[in-house]
Amino acid sequence: GGWKNDGSRGQVQHVWNTQRSIATVMQLMRQCPQPIIALAQGAACGGGFSLLLASDVRFGAPSLKMNAAYIKIGLGCDMGSSYFLPRMVGASIASELILTGRFIHAERAEKHGLISEVVEESKLLSTGLSLAEEMLDTAPMGLRLSKDALNRNIDAQSFEAALAIEDRQQVMLSMIEDSREAAKAFF
Numbered sequence: 001g002g003w004k005n006d007g008s009r010g011q012v013q014h015v016w017n018t019q020r021s022i023a024t025v026m027q028l029m030r031q032c033p034q035p036i037i038a039l040a041q042g043a044a045c046g047g048g049f050s051l052l053l054a055s056d057v058r059f060g061a062p063s064l065k066m067n068a069a070y071i072k073i074g075l076g077c078d079m080g081s082s083y084f085l086p087r088m089v090g091a092s093i094a095s096e097l098i099l100t101g102r103f104i105h106a107e108r109a110e111k112h113g114l115i116s117e118v119v120e121e122s123k124l125l126s127t128g129l130s131l132a133e134e135m136l137d138t139a140p141m142g143l144r145l146s147k148d149a150l151n152r153n154i155d156a157q158s159f160e161a162a163l164a165i166e167d168r169q170q171v172m173l174s175m176i177e178d179s180r181e182a183a184k185a186f187f
Contacts, residue, residue: 022047022078022079023079023080026050026051026054026079026080029051029054029055030054030151033143033144033147033148034144034147035056035057035132035135035143035147036054036055036056036057037055037056037057037058037059037128037131037132038051038052038055038057038058038059039059039060039124039125039127039128040052040058040059040060040061040064040066040115041060041061041063041064041121041124042061042063042064042065043065043066044064044065044066044067045066045067045069046067046068046069046070046073046078046079047078047079048066049066049067049068049069049081050068050078050079050080050081050084051079052066053080053081053084053085053088054079054080054084056147056150057116057131058114058115058116059115059116059117059118059119059124059127059128060106060109060110060115060117060118060119061106061118061119061120061121061124062106062107062118062120062121063106063121064105064106064109064115064118065103065104065105065106066103066104066109066114067097067101067102067103067104068081068085068097068098068101069101070098070101071098071099071100071101072101077098081098082094082098085097085098087154088112088113088114089112089113089114090112093112106118139173139176139178139181140178141172141173141176141178142173142178145169145172145173146169148169149162149165149166149169152165153165153166
């Protein structure tokens, strides 16, 4: 057998193209040089949850509740959730959430490192902007390469491989005027 001439090939291709477009967004979030700070409140289900997972730093309001809703609608892991979640909270909690679609609320999410801090809704934006300002006070290339090193070293084959990435980064950055100015300002 070949394909039936019932349009299923076109439908599969369409769904595949949509799926790849979504996956590309997640890849671009990880590859862009700027850190992504997510501010979350209310429900973040399925795709919203995965967008949070792909962010660099996450703050959540007390009202935040998140879930990997995919299994609740007959689907499997999606949008990088099976990649990000176990790296953030460990295999047991990731399996619990992904295999059931259960919600995780802000307090438990903070306890397990899924969000950095629970912040009152009225202070979410100012908290995120304050962190962004702090990041902007650093050397731009140092910030960019540090995000890159963090992402690469999550998957590093060994401690030695992680050190090799950091060593190269430090040598490159030490040659840039920005880093010399930043060091002077720090001291």
